[in-house]
Amino acid sequence: MYSDTVMDHFKNPRNVGEIENSDGEGEVGNPVCGDIMKIFLKIENNIITDARFKTFGCGAAIASSSMATELVKGKTLEEAWEVSNKAVAEALNGLPPIKMHCSVLAEEGIHHAINDYRKKHGLEPWVERNPHPRDHHEDLTADH
Amino acid sequence: MGEKRIVYMDHSATTCTKKEVLEAMIPFYSEHFGNPSSIYSIAGDSKKAIDAARVQVAKALGADPEEIYFTSGGSESDNWAIKGVAFANRKKGNHIITSAIEHHAVLHTCKYLEKEGFTVTYLAVDRYGMVDPADLEKAITEETILVSVMFANNEIGTIEPIAELGAVAHNHKVYFHTDAVQVIGNVPVDVKAQNIDMLSLSAHKFYGPKGIGALYIRKGVKIDNLIHGGGQERKRRAGTENITGIVGLGKAIELATADIDGHNRRIQGLRDRLLQGILTKIPGSHLNGHKEKRLSGNINVSFEFIEGESLLLWLDDEGICASTGSACTSGSLEPSHVLLATGLPVEISHGSLRLTLGDINTEEDVDFVLEVLPKVVSRLRDMSPLYRKSG
Numbered sequence: 001m002y003s004d005t006v007m008d009h010f011k012n013p014r015n016v017g018e019i020e021n022s023d024g025e026g027e028v029g030n031p032v033c034g035d036i037m038k039i040f041l042k043i044e045n046n047i048i049t050d051a052r053f054k055t056f057g058c059g060a061a062i063a064s065s066s067m068a069t070e071l072v073k074g075k076t077l078e079e080a081w082e083v084s085n086k087a088v089a090e091a092l093n094g095l096p097p098i099k100m101h102c103s104v105l106a107e108e109g110i111h112h113a114i115n116d117y118r119k120k121h122g123l124e125p126w127v128e129r130n131p132h133p134r135d136h137h138e139d140l141t142a143d144h
Numbered sequence: 145m146g147e148k149r150i151v152y153m154d155h156s157a158t159t160c161t162k163k164e165v166l167e168a169m170i171p172f173y174s175e176h177f178g179n180p181s182s183i184y185s186i187a188g189d190s191k192k193a194i195d196a197a198r199v200q201v202a203k204a205l206g207a208d209p210e211e212i213y214f215t216s217g218g219s220e221s222d223n224w225a226i227k228g229v230a231f232a233n234r235k236k237g238n239h240i241i242t243s244a245i246e247h248h249a250v251l252h253t254c255k256y257l258e259k260e261g262f263t264v265t266y267l268a269v270d271r272y273g274m275v276d277p278a279d280l281e282k283a284i285t286e287e288t289i290l291v292s293v294m295f296a297n298n299e300i301g302t303i304e305p306i307a308e309l310g311a312v313a314h315n316h317k318v319y320f321h322t323d324a325v326q327v328i329g330n331v332p333v334d335v336k337a338q339n340i341d342m343l344s345l346s347a348h349k350f351y352g353p354k355g356i357g358a359l360y361i362r363k364g365v366k367i368d369n370l371i372h373g374g375g376q377e378r379k380r381r382a383g384t385e386n387i388t389g390i391v392g393l394g395k396a397i398e399l400a401t402a403d404i405d406g407h408n409r410r411i412q413g414l415r416d417r418l419l420q421g422i423l424t425k426i427p428g429s430h431l432n433g434h435k436e437k438r439l440s441g442n443i444n445v446s447f448e449f450i451e452g453e454s455l456l457l458w459l460d461d462e463g464i465c466a467s468t469g470s471a472c473t474s475g476s477l478e479p480s481h482v483l484l485a486t487g488l489p490v491e492i493s494h495g496s497l498r499l500t501l502g503d504i505n506t507e508e509d510v511d512f513v514l515e516v517l518p519k520v521v522s523r524l525r526d527m528s529p530l531y532r533k534s535g
Contacts (some may be wrong), residue, residue, distance in 0.1 A: 002457075010457060016527045031491030031530065034451055034470060035480065038529040054529035057469070058453035062527070 002059060003030055003093035009063035016083050017052045026112025029105050034063045036057070039069065039109040043117055046073050053109070060099035061106075067091050068106035077114055081126060083107065151464045153510045155349075155441055156298050156326060161392065162351040162503075168395040169353065180385055181376065190387050197394025200271030204401040205343065206334035207360050213377045214390050217357035219249040219307055220327040220370070221344030222292075224359055224381075225321040226253045228367035229290045229342070230262055233319075237287035240316045243267045243275045243304075244485040245297050250323055251481075254292075263287070272434035273302035273486050277312050284316045295324040295343075296331060299469055299482040299498060300378030300433030301442025303331060310339025319365060324358075325349055329407060330439050341365050345397075347389065350501065352396030356389030407503070413438040414510050415501050419443050421514040426521050432483060432496060441501035444469070446483075446492045449531040450524040455497055458520040469496040491530075 002010070019040035029035040035057030040080035042050035051069035055062050068088050072080040085103035089095045095103055108128075152160075178187030178192055185498040195209070202209040215221045230240060242254055244266045254264045265283045267275050273291055284291075291313040296303045306322055311322040321342040324333060329350040335343055342365060346357040361367060361380075373382025416495075423429055428448035447455070452468030459466050467481030470493070478484075479493035488496075499513070 007457075010454070011461065013527065027529065031494070034491075034494040035530050054527055056449065056528040056530050057451050060456045061451075062454055 005093040006063040009066040010059040013062055013066040015052045024113040024117030026109045028108045031090040037065050037109040038103050039113040040058050041113045046076050048075055060095050064088050064102045064106040072110055149463045151512055153499040154465045154467050156500035158348045159351045161353050165352055165392050165395045169392045172388045172391050197390045200394035200398045201358050204397045206336055207362055211360055213381050215359050218344050218346035221359040222249040222251050222323055224370040225342040229259050229319050230512045232366045232368040233289040237289045238262045239285055239287035240290045241265045241283050242292045245269050247480045262466050269485050271486050272301045273297055275304050277308040280309055280312045282283045290319045292321040295322045295327045296439050298326050299499050300444045301439035302434045303437045308337040314339050332404055347393040347396050348402035350396050353389050353392040356386050356393045366372050380473055408440040411501050414505055415441055418510045425518045442516050443499040447521050449528045450495045452496055454524055459534050462516045467498045470494045
């Protein structure tokens with residue numbers, strides 16, 4: 001069901017944890033939907049020097065958090081803002097269609113953390129260009 | 145991976161086909177391959193085998209062989225019972241009653257019938273997943289033609305008061321159907337004593353093959369056909385008989401119902417030790433379903449602060465096969481309708497784990513799960529933003 005890269009980031013997630021006195025934090029998702037992602041950023045001279053996460057969610061949500069934090073490390077805030085959910089999914093060698101919303105969550109988590117930083121510094125928060133609707137799908141059970 | 149230890153604890157999803165069952169089936173793939181509808185003698189062997197299996201199934205249910213119809217499995221049986229009775233009794237009324245925790249084979253069939261002009265009442269359940277016969281009594285109207293309540297729930301294992309529910313339906317001269325897919329071999333069934341007019345079963349849940357099931361239809365029940373075509377199954381279910389499957393079903397049900405008490409004693413012993421171990425070793429874990437009125441092999445527990453799919457992935461990595469009521473494995477974003485119907489909060493429903501034990505499980509399997517599961521839960525909690533918040 002998942003690519004080897006997804007499984008690798010799920011089983012050996014990079015950057016798990018929190019950053020004390022982080023410069024930007026973002027929390028997205030909600031427990032009702034089964035996933036919450038919390039992103040912590042350390043920012044020096046407009047560059048993300050460290051990124052960490054805590055995630056409650058499925059394998060794809062954990063792998064997306066891990067990959068997204070990897071992708072934004074070392075980037076300027078402008079570059080990090082451009083890391084799209086597609087880029088996260090591609091870096092993971094693809095996600096099943098029904099799990100694409102996990103990569104969306106990762107993108108949004110990074111955005112929230114960046115805007116948290118901007119607000120703290122008296123800057124206008126950047127605007128989401130493509131608000132992502134959540135998908136709904138038919139269910140499939142294995143009990144018959 | 146050949147050496148990897150596999151602990152299979154998903155017997156409510158399916159079971160392995162027993163050796164004796166498979167051995168009974170094999171000759172019907174090769175020597176006795178004749179179509180039972182043909183007149184030459186090798187076809188006669190097939191016909192005899194079907195008759196014998198029908199007797200085996202009837203015996204296990206306390207029914208007459210003429211009341212047993214072979215189908216492709218639980219879903220077809222449920223579809224047939226519900227649509228068949230609905231369409232055949234349309235002039236009498238258009239109201240059907242079922243429960244909120246049915247399998248989708250029942251729920252989605254009812255949803256389909258709602259589009260066709262029928263009215264459906266979905267009975268609520270209590271926090272243990274029990275349907276109250278008094279609620280059924282209140283829900284029945286002049287228009288009610290069918291009540292369908294599952295014998296035992298596939299997710300939380302709750303065993304419903306079937307005989308009482310059937311009695312209520314019969315007092316109002318309403319047909320009573322039950323999806324008994326999970327109970328064969330686990331709960332004694334007696335369709336007459338339990339007031340059942342129709343009962344669905346599926347062989348692969350009790351160590352038989354997949355793709356074969358049966359519907360018991362009490363004599364006199366007015367029901368339309370679902371599969372139209374040839375005159376098989378006494379003109380009620382068309383299609384060349386799945387002879388190997390039917391033979392397997394017959395053998396499997398005979399074996400599964402030979403010593404239900406003995407089976408339950410062994411499985412429940414393992415189950416109870418595993419359940420106690422989980423609840424003791426893992427803080428923030430809760431049992432879902434009824435404490436006593438539950439299937440002997442069923443454990444359904446929720447772990448706070450974690451999500452079920454990631455739990456299953458880790459367990460799978462350790463060789464443990466289980467399932468969850470979390471949205472993420474069902475392919476929808478909603479967690480289990482069964483857990484939600486019991487009033488379990490949505491976020492806790494996402495963290496549910498179902499372990500269903502069966503004949504192949506051992507004391508060593510229980511030890512292994514008790515060793516692995518607490519570690520996996522704790523690993524996931526360590527990365528959960530909810531865990532820290534709640535302490």
